[in-house]
Amino acid sequence: MKDIKVNQDLIRERKKCSFNVEELIHLIDGGEQNTLERKEIEEYILSNKDLRDVVPEEYLSHKERYENAVRKACILYSLLLRRSMERSPSPDFRISNNYKITTGVIKDISPFLLHFVMFLPTIVSQASSEQQLEWLQKAPQMIGTYAQTELGHGTFLRGLETTATYDPDTEEFIIHSPTLTSYKWWPGGLAQTANHCIIMAQLHIKGKNHGIHPFLVQIRDMETHMPMPGIKVGEIGPKLGFQTANNGFLGFDNYRIPRTNMLMKNSQVLKDGTYVKAKNNKLTYGTMVYIRVTILTDVAYELSKAVTIAVRYAAVRHQSQLKPGEPEPQILDYVTQQHKLFISIATSHAFRTVGLWLWNTYNQVVADMGKGNMDQLPELHALACCLKAVCSRDATACVEQCRFACGGHGYMVSSNLPTIYGIVTATVTYEGEYTVMLLQTARYLVKAYKQTTEGKLLTPTVSYLAKFLKNSKITWENTPKGIIESFQAVAAGKTKEACESLFQHMNSGKAYEDAWNLASVQLVNASEAHARAVLCEMFWKETQRLSSSVSNDLASVLEQLAELYLKYWALEKRGDMLMYSAISKKDVATLQKRYEELLALIRPNAVGLVDGFDIRDEILCSTLGAYDGRVYERLMEQAMKSPLNSEPVNQSFHKYIKPLLAKAKI
Numbered sequence: 001m002k003d004i005k006v007n008q009d010l011i012r013e014r015k016k017c018s019f020n021v022e023e024l025i026h027l028i029d030g031g032e033q034n035t036l037e038r039k040e041i042e043e044y045i046l047s048n049k050d051l052r053d054v055v056p057e058e059y060l061s062h063k064e065r066y067e068n069a070v071r072k073a074c075i076l077y078s079l080l081l082r083r084s085m086e087r088s089p090s091p092d093f094r095i096s097n098n099y100k101i102t103t104g105v106i107k108d109i110s111p112f113l114l115h116f117v118m119f120l121p122t123i124v125s126q127a128s129s130e131q132q133l134e135w136l137q138k139a140p141q142m143i144g145t146y147a148q149t150e151l152g153h154g155t156f157l158r159g160l161e162t163t164a165t166y167d168p169d170t171e172e173f174i175i176h177s178p179t180l181t182s183y184k185w186w187p188g189g190l191a192q193t194a195n196h197c198i199i200m201a202q203l204h205i206k207g208k209n210h211g212i213h214p215f216l217v218q219i220r221d222m223e224t225h226m227p228m229p230g231i232k233v234g235e236i237g238p239k240l241g242f243q244t245a246n247n248g249f250l251g252f253d254n255y256r257i258p259r260t261n262m263l264m265k266n267s268q269v270l271k272d273g274t275y276v277k278a279k280n281n282k283l284t285y286g287t288m289v290y291i292r293v294t295i296l297t298d299v300a301y302e303l304s305k306a307v308t309i310a311v312r313y314a315a316v317r318h319q320s321q322l323k324p325g326e327p328e329p330q331i332l333d334y335v336t337q338q339h340k341l342f343i344s345i346a347t348s349h350a351f352r353t354v355g356l357w358l359w360n361t362y363n364q365v366v367a368d369m370g371k372g373n374m375d376q377l378p379e380l381h382a383l384a385c386c387l388k389a390v391c392s393r394d395a396t397a398c399v400e401q402c403r404f405a406c407g408g409h410g411y412m413v414s415s416n417l418p419t420i421y422g423i424v425t426a427t428v429t430y431e432g433e434y435t436v437m438l439l440q441t442a443r444y445l446v447k448a449y450k451q452t453t454e455g456k457l458l459t460p461t462v463s464y465l466a467k468f469l470k471n472s473k474i475t476w477e478n479t480p481k482g483i484i485e486s487f488q489a490v491a492a493g494k495t496k497e498a499c500e501s502l503f504q505h506m507n508s509g510k511a512y513e514d515a516w517n518l519a520s521v522q523l524v525n526a527s528e529a530h531a532r533a534v535l536c537e538m539f540w541k542e543t544q545r546l547s548s549s550v551s552n553d554l555a556s557v558l559e560q561l562a563e564l565y566l567k568y569w570a571l572e573k574r575g576d577m578l579m580y581s582a583i584s585k586k587d588v589a590t591l592q593k594r595y596e597e598l599l600a601l602i603r604p605n606a607v608g609l610v611d612g613f614d615i616r617d618e619i620l621c622s623t624l625g626a627y628d629g630r631v632y633e634r635l636m637e638q639a640m641k642s643p644l645n646s647e648p649v650n651q652s653f654h655k656y657i658k659p660l661l662a663k664a665k666i
């Protein structure tokens with residue numbers, strides 16, 4: 001960074017920082033060695049000139065954009081492949097930001113993403129060991145995706161219509177799309193990129209439907225890349241974001257695949273058509289839970305990008321006057337601006353920290369499952385559902401807030417905030433839609449509530465229910481512990497009310513399903529409250545644990561962020577606090593005062609904190625957020641790249657405007 005001219009405001013901000021930014025970078029990366037490795041990969045990839053766009057992506061046509069994304073993705077993967085042949089990859093890739101290198105190459109979503117995040121993990125988790133051996137060997141030739149959603153059904157898996165009918169004479173499955181609504185719709189990379197696909201289809205044997213099962217299907221010829229006969233495949237068109245993800249549709253016309261292409265780790269179909277049911281149907285949850293768990297750290301990273309852009313911009317931008325006659329202050333000095341932005345810094349840390357805790361829990365549960373112990377799977381599933389829902393929704397709100405905080409310039413595509421928003425808001429829907437996820441967790445909460453009333457022991461993450469269901473209002477204590485307990489009391493109270501509503505509807509003669517639907521707004525609220533209680537508790541506990549391993553300077557900043565997170569949400573949810581704890585109006589004022597003190601404490605470290613995310617300019621891709629703060633110069637440089645600026649008069653003037661003006665003269 002020595003040779004570049006850095007904006008004076010940013011220089012001053014960096015001098016104010018009270019902690020060692022390098023230490024924070026190492027903490028986020030999971031150790032100094034990981035930081036070194038990440039930086040080395042970033043330099044190796046991002047210094048490759050072929051990966052730079054001469055014309056910014058947004059000026060390309062839809063087709064050119066896709067082709068450019070494929071070109072860059074191929075260079076990227078061959079570079080990564082060469083490197084992995086030279087040295088062994090990092091043992092724990094989740095802990096480091098290494099895996100985020102793709103966003104520095106393809107600003108939006110790679111058309112190969114699904115191959116890595118869904119196709120390969122599904123083979124690993126759902127194919128038998130023989131299938132894995134065969135397919136993973138062929139994997140370098142395969143480009144895969146995961147096709148579950150259909151035009152007519154996403155959430156309701158049992159409603160999927162694609163059929164896989166077993167023909168014992170040829171030992172094949174006949175894959176068929178019987179209706180328009182049975183067409184697969186959405187899978188990333190499906191349209192023009194993938195040559196293979198895991199599809200979910202209804203398994204029919206001898207006239208009996210055995211439900212949804214996964215199948216490996218080749219959809220394109222390995223040489224010509226033409227769609228295989230019997231396959232209809234294409235692209236679904238532009239979306240809010242994900243412009244380069246190559247989301248596709250797929251239909252089958254009695255397409256035959258070998259029997260051995262059903263993924264048979266769990267259920268099996270024998271040669272004669274005998275169906276062998278999975279020992280435990282929960283085993284198939286594996287990949288879904290895995291992806292939901294990883295979404296927490298994914299949105300934490302995207303949010304760290306958004307808030308880096310917004311905080312650096314707020315340090316460089318001067319607007320209005322605090323006092324008449326005085327110079328215009330940095331907008332970061334407005335307390336409302338700090339209120340808008342600092343929660344995003346804290347939230348990114350919260351989601352990364354809790355995400356890593358959940359990741360470790362997931363690994364523990366998977367290890368136990370390997371030994372035949374499934375006991376913790378329902379709890380993990382319930383946790384992953386509500387945390388995925390709340391984190392994706394909160395991150396979306398935070399990214400949008402960062403964009404608002406940049407005023408008009410935040411609306412520029414060159415700020416990169418609109419693209420980040422497009423990426424983050426998609427996580428609210430895919431891999432389990434928001435409301436549906438909260439309702440899944442609600443089922444677990446209802447069960448836990450019943451267990452409490454029966455005096456049975458509860459699993460650790462809901463054990464607070466037993467404690468707080470007894471008290472209608474708990475004593476208010478203005479400490480992190482007190483706030484966490486209040487969130488637990490809120491969750492317990494909302495769970496109780498949702499359950500009472502459910503049971504009342506049932507007692508009045510409604511069927512369970514109707515009663516569930518009638519109580520569902522309250523059930524969703526209970527589930528959201530449970531997620532907040534878990535987030536607050538785990539973020540605080542994990543911060544305490546991490547703080548003991550870092551310098552005092554860094555520890556105090558980390559604790560300020562965790563405290564800010566708790567205070568922010570206690571204030572946001574003050575209505576709930578008033579309902580379920582003995583908090584008074586005076587206590588709320590004290591909470592507000594401390595929250596404002598925290599904003600002031602964090603203010604001098606704001607730029608240092610976003611520098612601590614250590615996101616290279618090539619990955620940020622933002623005119624507003626680059627390390628050097630050359631905001632206005634970059635905005636103008638990017639504007640000059642608009643093809644409309646390449647000629648002084650556009651042809652549309654002669655074609656349309658001039659004749660119109662001529663008519664106006666008459």
Ligand SMILES: Cc1cc2nc3c(=O)[nH]c(=O)nc-3n(C[C@H](O)[C@H](O)[C@H](O)COP(=O)(O)OP(=O)(O)OC[C@H]3O[C@@H](n4cnc5c(N)ncnc54)[C@H](O)[C@@H]3O)c2cc1C
Nearest residue numbers: 146147148149153154155186187188426429430431433435
């Ligand atoms: C960017 C993006 C990428 C995607 N990538 C893939 C992919 O690679 N592969 C793939 O297979 N799919 C993919 N999907 C599809 C995605 O998984 C589905 O969109 C998602 O599961 C939601 O299903 P749906 O669209 O049918 O919505 P719906 O289920 O129709 O939901 C619509 C509304 O109905 C409500 N609703 C539905 N059921 C219930 C219920 N039981 N109770 C209360 N409310 C309910 C929902 O809350 C929502 O408000 C992708 C989607 C997006 C947006």
